[in-house]
Amino acid sequence: MRHLLTTAGLRRETVTALLDTAEALKQALLGRQVRKLPTLRGRTVVTLFYESSTRTRASFEIAGKWMSADVVNVPAGGSSVAKGESLRDTALTLTAMGADCVVIRHPASGAAHRLAGWVPTHVVNAGDGTHQHPTQALLDAATLRERLGTLNGRTVTIVGDVLHSRVARSNIELLITLGARVHLVAPPTLLPWGVQNWGSGPHREEWEEHSRPVTVGHDLDAALPGTDAVMMLRVQAERMHGGFFPSTREYSVSYGLTEARLGLLPEHAVVLHPGPMRRGMEIAHSVADSPRAVITDQVRNGVHVRMAVLYHLLAAQEEQA
Amino acid sequence: MSSPAGTGAVGGTEPPRQRELLAAGEVARIVARMAHQVIEHTAPEPVMLVGIPTRGVPLALRLADRICEFGGTRPDVGILDVTLYRDDLRRRPTRPLRTTELPARGLDDALVVLVDDVLYSGRTVAAALDALREYGRPRAVQLAVLIDRGHRELPIRADYVGKNLPTSRDEEVGVLLVETDGTDAVVIRRSRR
């Protein structure tokens, strides 16, 4: 693997290898006095975050450090970017300084793809605009695998602002690759164009019998009893001003995961959230703290998954680009 | 993968590609002998057998069974994947990681016996020693291998050797075990590299 830019087009074997590696790394770190692996010693990982994000950036930093890589954080609020330096120039500068891998978060969709075309380093997409956030989807899959076993034939319901969510896009592609069905619940204004066609088509060899692995609905109560997992997306307040829905109250009444709705879920079903949560908006306070909510597991798995990604990108022989 | 002695090449008078050196019965006898040696050198101190994947693991389990049979108590068995500590990762495509599972009581002050199928350059064992350090501080670390084929590149030696097998560098030694390969044998073949 040269880059991790998107979950679209990742082969099932690749995904499984990444998740297995994450699991092995988790095992390798258990019961150790020294939580450090020497594997990426001497490799330099730079995080280049144009959007502020404590959790994802910290997760990558810990992942790199636990693998003994040198991790440098470049916050783009700082000097040269604020002086108008282009993304391309920033990337070339960092590469010239010796970065082996750039982890980028950027508000423009496609930024990671463009970066991969400009620099010879490995690129990990930590979130580009509304496009993709592949490591989030991988850690969600790792968490689901932990709680549900195989994802083949499972139904995962994703609720909320799918239109603007890179987490949703990454998850939809990845879950379908792993054989799951995805049900989207959102107001019609917050669904991407043609999303019900995602996953179908002649190139998706995983799906022969079912031609539509993605379904769409607007009724959350109806969706919950039949699902194995529910993933609540963040809703940004500015979407309200864009006229996507009339008020936060109306939104949380229709699409919020309340205590009552938690009761509609099957026994084994779990609740995920990419964070940060707005308690009382998309998820009730008590639901966020219930044992069915696996949010802290997601965060923990996030470190191992990111370690696995760095391992697959940096530890082995350089692929011919 | 079974081990037919005989020609592997098509239509030629080439020497046989693979030769069987030890058959199933001999492997079992060697393991039994090693178990006796371990007991002899360590009793009454309890040992912890730590197998290096892949084949070091079933070997460690077999040794544990034999030690239990001959000595009375079954030693703890652990698994230690050394991939992350290898010094040659950058020379190959990505290696998949294996599990690491160590006994709950930890390594501190334990007598650890690393178990592997073949000892060659010594680098795998060196990686294993690096890995062990991060889990604790054993009282001592010993090494048990089924086959020692020589050509050490590091100052590593085994405490318990099933069989010494002089080889040349262009040969490969393969250990086959029922648990992983369906049969027990030790074979030698000409290396492709």
Place this chain on the structure above:
Amino acid sequence: MRRPFLLRGIRPYGAGDPVDLLVRDGVIAELGTGLDGTGAEVLDGGGLVALPGLVDLHAHLREPGREDAETIATGSAAAALGGYTAVFAMANTDPVADTAVVVEHVYRRGREVGLVDVHPVGAVSSGLRGERLAELGAMAASVAAVRMFSDDGMCVHDSLLMRRALEYTRGLGGVIAQHAEDPRLTAGAQAHEGEIAARLGLAGWPAAAEESIVARDCLLARDAAAALHVCHVSTAGTVEVLRWAKERGIRVSAEVTPHHLLLTDERLAGYDPVNKVNPPLRTAADTRALRAALAEGIVDCVATDHAPHAAQDKDCEWSAARPGMLGLQTALSVVMATMVRPGLLDWRGVARVMSERPARIGGATEQGRPIAVGQPATVVLVDPDATWTVRGATLASLADNTPYEGMELPGRVVATLLRGEITTEDGKVQR
């Protein structure tokens, strides 16, 4: 006084046997076989197709204001090399061409360069702000004799302002060219609103944002009995609106760009901003509808919307890139590839959509004329069998943002003549 010269063995409109064409004093003096070439410079036409010089109703020459991307000189060179003899230069320069002063500057500069007739387009609203009418009369009365007015780049979205503009230009004998885009529906839009953009996380530019404005403007043109021209039609839906309007005798004309005939939103995949354009590349179904409409005449002509951009405005992430593509030098080849080769349009049809109709719509009376005795010798000679590979760096434009980079396209302009002067020959500018 230049010597007369003789084009030997050319095929006007690609039809019939080769004939000779004698040019004297900038005019076609004789047309026939076996003409006497004594005293004349002879150019061997080699059976090449001869068309009236191409007329582009929509190009951005960037001067004044963005001379780092293009100048009137380099833009004229690109146009002439593409077979053009007239170019309508859009008003969204810096300063905006909303006064007689700016349009006269552009006009005079075009004359100085002398490779193509540069017709400045005047802004509809002052500063393109869409608040009040610019001095349309002053621009029409100026040396530049502006007849086409457009806020292109921006949409005249205020219905009342559009109505007033249409009424006012009726009195001037002019035409309003609308960049149809309802800004409320396209706020933050990056690419055609469809499945591909949705997957790629690019905010969508809905087809209805174009179609609704076109429909509204047709009705306003009806009421004002005025002439409306629709820039860069990009959707099948707009074609249907135009058909409806023309059936009712509304005075509306429309143009399509070469890139909307050839390229689709499949090009979004690598996020290369060379494919970012306004209106965006649409679906294959839209390109098919546009080709049929151009052949049928519902869309009147081809116009390039030539939009050069400096490298730093394209060599960046998608959302930061400016929209627009080069077009002048590749237009004829793309029309050949999408219309002539598939048999949708013959060379007469090419003459119609790339020369005659645009000249009529823009009021360029010396252009788009028949290849006949007495007419200005403003023609282009085309080798229909040649092919060439597009390389942005070698095109005449200062900028090199061409979406056809590396593509092999059919047809080559062998020579361009403007009123008897050879402006380009064998891919080289002659002045």
